[in-house]
Amino acid sequence: MSGHGFGHLAQTAPVLAALAQQTPLEALTLCCALPARKIRYKLTLPHIHDSEPRDVGLIQTDPMQPDLPATAAALDALHADWPQKLAREREKMAAFRPDVVIANIPYLTLEAAQGLGIPTVALASLSWDRIVAGYYDVAEPRVAAWLQRMRVAYGGVDLALAPHPAMADAPFPHVVEIPPILDAAQPDRAGLRAQLGISPEETRPLILVSLGGIPIDALPFDLLRRERRGLFLIDHPDAPHEENLYNVGRLGDWPFGAVIGSVDGVVGKPGYGMSVECAAHGIPFLYARRFHFADEASICAWLAQHGRAREITLEQFFQADWWADFEAVLAQPTPPRPAHDGAQEAARRIRCFLQRE
Template sequence: MHLFVDISSHGFGHLAITAPALDALAEMAPDLRLTVRSGLPGGKLEQRIRAPFTLIAGSSDFGYVMIDAMRIDLAATAAAYRQAHADWPARVAREATFLAALAPDIVLSNVAYLPLAGASRAGIPALSLCSLNWADLFAHFFGHEDWAAPIHADMLAAYRGARTFLRVTPGMPMRDLDNREDIGPIAAIGRRHDLGLKGDRAVLIALGGIAHRLPVDDWPRLPGVRWLVAADWQCAHPAAVSLESFGLTFTDLLCSVDAVVTKPGYGTFTEAACNGTPVLYQRRDDWPEQDCLIGWLQRNATCLEVPADCLLDGALHESLNTLWRRRSPPRPAATGAAEAAARLARLSFAEDSLRELPFPVRLAASVQGRQPKRLSSSPVSHTGRPMMPV
């Protein structure tokens, strides 16, 4: 199976969702050939995706133009979307040409819609995988604008053109997508390590992949608490420790600390819950996805919301003590990666079976909806591999 995967670089959450599914698929399909397109650094991708892959550096989406991890630049985002859709049919045609030349068996997107539109035009089956989609967020922020309707229609058509939108738990409702299919939470599971802090409690500050520095240098010192912060902050606080100094993966570090300070985001929330790490979070301003994430976290993890001013002045002593006094709920099972991998494997199996049928039978299957609605006139490569059990 040759799988082309497009991973959004709007933060690290899209990678956190996609990587476990790819690794699970690699275990099911030893013949997996993986091509990944992303604007994320190659080293970051390699930290998360254990399966071998070929990287195509580049982004097919931008999501939202961010001021920092908490705030969207709505004016710049609106301008970017209007430019991206100024000649949408031509962009889709170029994407279809690119995909036809690459000749993957399946396209998987998290969560750009251009590769889905291109795959549909090229006659390549495609799936999407995420807790959100850009169409719903676009409608939330720009649905009232007189220029927005055609752009929103392009987005929805692309998402609806996928065979299935695998909506991970927790996820936005996505009521406009009748091809959605729910799967369980996706989260990497780490190993707990002794951080060598001589009895001090470790609090990880992790605000995702979009730059947002907290003024930790000015925070008061809390007895018995060490702050784990990014090295590039060059933090001068006497209780601050570079999180990179431990030489651990993010998930192992998250599993090893006593709490994490973060914002609502899929990857950190699900990994904290599934690894049993308490969470202090600051609610984001007007971010539609956060309600489903926060509701799920409150049911599945030890967590507490803190106001923004507490993260500015470091007044976290009371909140941390409250958090650590609470009883931890049972950890949720991270079943979504295996479910997503099985769905991809079944699709590959079905496509191989159809390719081996005589053309009249294959055509009848297409009429019954088991083939893509739009077939390419270009021949589809066939590896001749045996059918894959699932």
């Protein structure tokens, strides 16, 4: 799995859990640069964790902005000794002898598996060639070389599963669209409030404020404290836990999908996981766009159809100046909930694919 934020893990872990329910898994090796504790938070299946990075993704200065010089340097380093990295990956893979490689979506791993004749499945709502091409001059030789390497690997995938809302024009040859993938945990509004120490008599809405899994220096704690019409659950390690402010860290092992389904609103950015969780649970969602990440347009279009969602500016987000927008979303009719059994469908597709191999 790519280690760019937590979105790739959040998509993959429910699929692996559903696959384990449908067919016995003899062994599972998880290759991802994310910390082991973050993986265990999402994936309870027994597994071996190989933390060596398999791709770059995007290096971020914060959740809203990529560090393009650092990303380019990392891509140059990854591709500089590609044959050696590919040989090392194949050596590891041959020792494990997998029946299938499921990638979300490191192209090094896919190319290594293809060279060994191992069946490959891409689980992907985006592809790194499309993302990278949106930031760099594709006519530049080194950029063209990056993209060519990605597209060769993606073009050799045996099966690609694209959970809605996925980018169009994926580079994979055999794409099957599936419903959104959600966290399997169930919402518990009363339980969440109780764990945070919120009185049962408290009627103000509890709103999650989060920009996802990539660190940010600060969020507008003081401005939120002054907004007395709401309670604010803040996804930041330094968030206060006092007055009308609550720190997500106090929830311990609560699955993040269950947190989203248990609050009265979410304010954040339109990443895959947060968007589909809000829509599936009918949670009002205010989002500030990045405008440069290539999968954002498809997610926002999907939210307009399936979610109770409204765009705000980044300035509004950091000024905590969005209460009128929140009330406007509350007044919207709730659209029919989208299908959200993508994990079960992905597992079924993978199982059937392996039975044919």
